Amino acid sequence: MPTDMPPLNPPKRLLLGPGPSMVAPRVYGAMGKPIVGYLDPYCFQVIEEIQAGLRKVFGTGNEFTIPVSGTGSAGMEAAVTNFAEPGQTFAIFVNGFFSERISEMARRQGARLVRFEKPWGEIFGDAEAREFIQRENPNVVAYVQAETSTGAFQPGKAICEAAHEASAVVIADCVTSLGGMPVEVDATGIDIAYSCSQKCLSCPPGLSPFTVSPRAWGRLEKRATPVQSWYLDLKLLDGYYKEHKYHHTVPISMLYALHEGLALVEEEGLEKRWERHRRNHLALVSAIEKMGLEMHVAAGHRLWTLNTPRVPAGVDDTKVRKRLLDEYGIEILGGFGPLGGKVFRIGLMGSSSTEQNVALLVEALQKALAADRDQAAKG
Amino acid sequence: MPTDMPPLNPPKRLLLGPGPSMVAPRVYGAMGKPIVGYLDPYCFQVIEEIQAGLRKVFGTGNEFTIPVSGTGSAGMEAAVTNFAEPGQTFAIFVNGFFSERISEMARRQGARLVRFEKPWGEIFGDAEAREFIQRENPNVVAYVQAETSTGAFQPGKAICEAAHEASAVVIADCVTSLGGMPVEVDATGIDIAYSCSQKCLSCPPGLSPFTVSPRAWGRLEKRATPVQSWYLDLKLLDGYYKEHKYHHTVPISMLYALHEGLALVEEEGLEKRWERHRRNHLALVSAIEKMGLEMHVAAGHRLWTLNTPRVPAGVDDTKVRKRLLDEYGIEILGGFGPLGGKVFRIGLMGSSSTEQNVALLVEALQKALAADRDQAAKG
Structure with missing residues (x-):
């Protein structure tokens, strides 16, 4: 019997957007x-x-x-x-x-x-x-x-x-x-x-x-x-x-x-948890800046939980994010309002804030940006 | 290390109150x-x-x-x-x-x-x-x-x-x-x-x-x-x-x-599901009335999902309900407002509406009412 309620079969996502983050x-x-x-x-x-x-x-x-x-x-x-x-x-x-x-x-x-x-x-x-x-x-x-x-x-x-x-x-x-x-x-x-x-x-x-x-x-x-x-x-x-x-x-x-x-x-300890978030945030910022991207928020005023690197000139953030989702199963979101198309929003929150996730995201983002530039160059 | 967040260990309840009912x-x-x-x-x-x-x-x-x-x-x-x-x-x-x-x-x-x-x-x-x-x-x-x-x-x-x-x-x-x-x-x-x-x-x-x-x-x-x-x-x-x-x-x-x-x-079919609720409701009402209890709502105007037998004279509904919860793990609730102390509220909804649950509830309610009467008689 055909049913309009097919079994739930959610795709596996690495949730690195502004929330929800990974559930423990x-x-x-x-x-x-x-x-x-x-x-x-x-x-x-x-x-x-x-x-x-x-x-x-x-x-x-x-x-x-x-x-x-x-x-x-x-x-x-x-x-x-x-x-x-x-x-x-x-x-x-x-x-x-x-x-x-x-x-x-x-x-x-x-x-x-x-x-x-x-x-x-x-x-x-x-x-x-x-x-x-x-x-x-x-x-x-x-x-x-x-x-x-x-x-x-x-x-x-x-x-x-x-x-x-x-x-x-x-x-x-x-x-x-x-x-x-x-x-x-x-x-x-x-x-x-x-x-x-x-x-x-x-x-x-x-x-x-x-x-x-x-x-x-x-x-x-x-x-x-x-x-x-x-x-x-x-x-x-x-x-x-x-x-x-x-x-x-x-x-x-x-x-x-x-x-x-x-x-x-x-169990983790609240202060240790804060420190984990701070450490992974700093690691991400450092890697992002090494890639040549600029952070939107001035140093010292940044959240440890939500990072907003600026979208490089000539890059379509929607395409990059779609590539991250389709090819790597990674969700990040873009900016909106006055920041629409201008920043990525990358969350490192709770269970999502790990050294491994920083590495995965950085690698995938580098590849997605390169692919976007390649495609743009081909016109 | 002592913790203020002990592991979750909920008691098993048979939920036959006005909701929540049993989760499938x-x-x-x-x-x-x-x-x-x-x-x-x-x-x-x-x-x-x-x-x-x-x-x-x-x-x-x-x-x-x-x-x-x-x-x-x-x-x-x-x-x-x-x-x-x-x-x-x-x-x-x-x-x-x-x-x-x-x-x-x-x-x-x-x-x-x-x-x-x-x-x-x-x-x-x-x-x-x-x-x-x-x-x-x-x-x-x-x-x-x-x-x-x-x-x-x-x-x-x-x-x-x-x-x-x-x-x-x-x-x-x-x-x-x-x-x-x-x-x-x-x-x-x-x-x-x-x-x-x-x-x-x-x-x-x-x-x-x-x-x-x-x-x-x-x-x-x-x-x-x-x-x-x-x-x-x-x-x-x-x-x-x-x-x-x-x-x-x-x-x-x-x-x-x-x-x-x-x-x-x-999967059950909506009409079959309604019929299940109706059947179990009628079975409960019949058993309740055989026990000598009177339904509060007139026949023909009753929900199939939530039943309100009147609390018999001289019975303390709070004690009966506590006994049901403590001794049988069954939750039903009482009335409130103008019906406070005057009715029981027994739900038979969704997964809770089964023939077996009707039988379990009827037996437990009979025993709890008898125990309440015994205690009252002993003064």
Whole structure:
């Protein structure tokens, strides 16, 4: 009997794009374990262990630290919908795609947006960041710590200090940093941080680690208007995670995955894991520069997790990436927006960040670029 | 070295509550397959096959039929946030917990709510439903086809006809019916329907099957205000599912799970699957009534998927359920809201709906009730 649902037979990919990254084999194993109900005592045990593990990778003592039941974008929306109030001032540092997305979400909440813009790939200096916040006196400040669209790392200490002086709470997007480089929520002064499961935590996509400081929680208690989202209303989620009251049915197999991903972080050691990411990033940059390619982000401002070499003049990045996928099974992605066609985006995150993968990618990229030049020369 | 992340070792449960139900072994296998990226051609192949499979179980030709990247409650929120506009009239049939939740979501969107209420477990007759809609002349009508909190099935044909005469679109909650009993979106006239992965489709929780009629899509095109949710904005999701433009990173392992769950539906045959659910439901009801328990929902209005026998007088349902879990490893849940302590909620959904499970549950429930009575007699 012919069927419209042929058996699943996914191709083997080496995932070196901006995410998802390779899933650790043990994580696949965890997802095969029998599920339990959302009110089962075992479910709450798993959740508590996940919460403890997330506090460590976030670098926080925040009690409210949970996995939001959606992808990283759901975490972003949870941050914005709970803390952007209609008519209040929402200050945003815009230097890439994900800060644009935060702006769009805040606009939909009816917030009064004030934006400090820089070209994609640059970062904000301490003095100018402080000045912007002092001038605008916002209720909420948002910035992207690890900008997946550009590969730039934005330090946050000056931003958080100035924001707190203005009595604002600070949202930081840590989607591409959590588990791969220092996030340091408490030491930096971040009030609301979110990430995802499928990058440096070596899990499939589907969960968004999320944390809220007591300071920000106090803000939530005083909100004048109801949060527009019921699904992402943090006070309702607190009722489930703290008081075990039904809210929604948590995605238990994904929770098993995240639990295993966090166990792997614990076993490796968080600082050793950061160092592994740093080392492989430096090795890639060195090899890339030896090939004659230039990095888009200035040295010292680069993520260890997501690398953006510029596409050499005369090279069609789409063709090169298609060749990498078809001939080597390697996924990397290109730039978009103002960086469309101008950079490659190469992720070395979680299980994908290995010395061997750096070597494989460098060799394949060299060959793909050479083949592209050959083809161009033949006209 | 002591670790805060002990190995996962979930207890074996027979899941006969209102969801999650038992995951089919092949579905666990599917989640172990290697993931690919969200722009990988293979990802779009899997998605297209899922879309075709979902159209069949929903009983619809709707082009926009997708798995929303969240749990069933995210599907409900997607329905409400896209179709409830501030100030517009939103009519809701309220006879259980999930219609109350729809009301709460619509209220947060700023809609003008009009409610037709009935006691939990009753359903709405055709004439009174029509009259309500004609009187209120709403923009949107919502009802719960399969009410998980009561076990009642609400026919929708009269509701949909009256709604369309009033130029309203109709939202139907099919969370507990999809894949277990006829949903018949097109034949009924439903415009927006959503469900979940963890009930009659035998997958873990984490996805919400979702469909929108062309009539409702036209409404979306004419919306005067932006949808408050970016994550659940259907027009943006259409950009990903139809035009393959990046929106969010889809939960690929959960998509593999749903693909396998839908393949199982296809192999069994949808009508045979409905018949299996009906047969096991009738067997359970018959055994329950022989035990002297009374069903809460009137015959003819009962779901085949979720059964609500009344808790006998003098019995503490919490103790009985704890005994079932601790001694037999069987999860069922109790009632809540006005049905708190008054009914058991016994699910026979997807892989959980078998003759053997009916027998196991009936025997265990008999023993647990007897033990509870013994204990009560001993005082």
